[in-house]
Amino acid sequence: MRHIVILGNGISGITAARELRKHTDDQITVVSDETPHFFSRTALMYVYMGHLEFQHTKPYEDWFWTKNRIDLLQVRVDTIDFSNKLIQYAGGQTLTYDVLILAVGSQPNFFDWPGQQLQGVQGLYGKPDLDRMEASTAGIRQAVVVGGGLIGIELCEMLLSRGIRVTFLVREKTFWSSVLPPEESAMVTRHIRDHHVDLRIDTEMAELRDNGAGRVDAVITKTGETIPAEFVGVAVGVSPNIGFLKETPLDTDRGILVNEYLETNLPDVYAIGDCVQHRHPPAGRKPLEQIWYTGRIMGETVAKTLLGTRTRYQPGVFFNSAKFFDIEYQTYGNVANFLPDDGPEESFYWQHATENVAIRINYRVSDQAVTGMNVLGLRQRQDVWQQWIREGKSIKHVIEHLPQANFDPEFFRQFEVDIITRYNSENRDKPVALLKGRKGLFNLFGNRR
Known part of the structure; x- marks a missing residue:
């Protein structure tokens, strides 16, 4: 019987554990220092906004893991000795494995801004971030969100739900214009402002000011403007959480390098989820794709390989x-x-x-x-x-x-x-008509017959 150890209890690691348990009696251990149990990371904003309690974000009851013989270990891993298949964690304790699946996720990006270590400055990725945000925003009136992506807009909505005024700094000329075409970006930009967000486009943060007691009290932009801020949410993307793996024999670049079978350069070591960088991405995909469903597909894929059917990662149409x-x-x-x-x-x-x-x-x-x-x-x-x-x-x-x-x-x-x-x-030279619509058939120029 093999001992399969999975580092990370996000969607990719837990999917792998569940798929393996359906078809094998191997010992399975899931290691994470974040929370004792798997939860839906995408639901964290709704916990902060009062729509859910944290326990509602857990897809499985706490007894599920014991019943399905999936061991959970909540510790922080210090080092991995790949040659001896040995994981070391707090207090010098160790865990051996036969097969290792690295599903260690992402971490928010920071770019060495002066003052970024101040209290009240943080990203939003996991449960510890949510807990810090709860504590840091209690009783405040003014916040700044830096970065124009999906996490940035979530942070704005979360803060507004508690009556906190938000200034939103976006370095592009319209919101998320690095992804959205101009028309869509302009629409969303207007919509953000309609929700009483002080959206500052073409604006970048230069540093964060200390209030004299180790807490942030303002953001200073690259143009020298000072914006009051009792809390600063940093949302300038995420990066694979692989710092502790950099000085090891494991091949890494921006992420853990894997082939089309999610195999690393080391025997019996696989990587899945946000931490992965594909050496040869599938057609139409990027080397790094930190998306919930790709992590789930990778978990399913690696489980098939470990169950005896070596399977390529095929995420399909983006x-x-x-x-x-x-x-x-x-x-x-x-x-x-x-x-x-x-x-x-x-x-x-x-x-x-x-x-x-x-x-x-x-x-x-x-x-x-x-x-x-x-x-x-x-x-x-x-x-x-x-x-x-x-x-x-x-x-x-x-x-x-x-x-x-x-x-x-x-x-x-x-x-x-x-x-x-x-x-x-x-397209007047080649008009078309709606077919199979619930409202009946329409003629070539869209008028009802």
Whole structure:
């Protein structure tokens, strides 16, 4: 019987443990210094906002682990002796393994700003960060959030829920313009300001000021402006949490380097989840992808290999989703934030005149095959869009069958007629008609027959 040790109790590590236990009697030990039990990391903001209690974020009851013979060890690992398959943790205690799965996650980025060590300055990644934020924001009135990504907008919403004024520093000229095309970025930028966030675009933090007692009391920008801040949330991305592995025989770069089977350069050592850097990423994917569902897929994949079926990591068509206050966002396939006029792809874009609703569909010029989409303010069916992109369906086919992808409830307003009307106005030489819609059949220019 093997002893399989998993470092990290996030979605990737726990998925691997559960999949292994379904099919093997091997001893399984999950090691983490964060919390005793697995929890949903994406739900932390709702704990702070009072929508959930922390116990509600745990998908499994505490007795689940003993019942399924998965040992949990809450300790901080100091060193790993890979040659002797030995893990050392607090007090010189050791743990041996036959197979090691590294699922050690990410950590918030910091960039050596003067004063970043002050009390009240932090990122948001795990439960300890949530606990620190609870303590640091009690009774405060003014906060600053630095960084224009998904964690940044979550921090803004969390702080506003407690009546704390928020100044949001974004170095781009519009929110998340490194990812979102200009129209979508502009829409979300307006929406953030509509929610009473003091959004400062094209603004970067230079340093943090000490109040004289070791706590932050202001942010100073690169232009010399001083912004009062009793709390500073840092949201400038995350990096693989691999500092303790850098001076070991394990091959690392920005993350732990793995092949297509999630194998490292060392025998019987695998890596999965946020800490991974793929030597040869699957088509359409990046070397580092710190997304919840990719971690789950990696956990399933490594379990299959350890159960005797060596399996490649195949995440399929890219997708992601988020929420910008009241605007739900989904993306499938590849949608660059900028397309050159003479490039190999074109983009169809529709946006409602007065509501925060929009859809973008990118497609190849050569064969009209859809390559990706963004949608804001509409709910779309993941399986439908992934199938369309995987099968290379044409933009014409997709526009004709848009109702198939609609996931909004029955009595929600539908926008397919407006979308096809815009498409046909831009493509008068090759108009299309909606097919298989709940509202009946529409003629070539989107009017109901």
